[in-house]
Amino acid sequence: MTDTATATDARPPKHVVYCGVCTLPPEYCEYGGTTKKCSEWLVANHPDLHSHLYSEDAATKGMSNLSLDAQKRAEKDAQKKAAKAEAAEAREKTQRAASKVYIKRVERNKRKYVTEVSGLEAFGLDLKKIAKEFGKKFATGSSVTKNAGGTGDEITVQGDVSDDIFDWLQEHHAEVPEDNIELIEDKKKKASAGP
Structure with a gap:
């Protein structure tokens, strides 16, 4: 009887926020192709979480443990992802207009x-x-x-x-x-x- 969990020992479930655009937790939105849209959604629905994830302190903290070359590569990758996302969005709009x-x-x-x-x-x-x-x-x-x-x-x-x-x-x-x-x-x- 002692190895069964009682109701008092059970922890309440955690509440996890999921992005309304990419359906991932906001911590992982930056790895998808819709970073800009995800950020806008987060500002509109959870501004406190947005300020925590996308503040200057969080950005510098994440970049501080990278080398100079890695920082440059990360910036280039971010620019490429943003350009790809914009191109895909424009392509989707033109495809819808022609459909x-x-x-x-x-x-x-x-x-x-x-x-x-x-x-x-x-x-x-x-x-x-x-x-x-x-x-x-x-x-x-x-x-x-x-x-x-x-x-x-x-x-x-x-x-x-x-x-x-x-x-x-x-x-x-x-x-x-x-x-x-x-x-x-x-x-x-x-x-x-x-x-």
């Missing part, structure tokens, strides 16, 4: 239609979550499927709801610009009758 969301109405047979929505993943949207919202909103079957070309995923919604999806995307997801949404109507070609 298109295609809402395609496909005729299944005679008067039955299926609406396919592709290109939403470029804007950082969760396809499964949106497919579920489509199913609830339009009271139809909705699922995430592979593209016909096999290049990515798309949301397939049963029924002709292409205009409604266009309006819904405008209303609920402002990060997708109206100019980047295209409505396409795809009809099956009828087999020509032979002579």
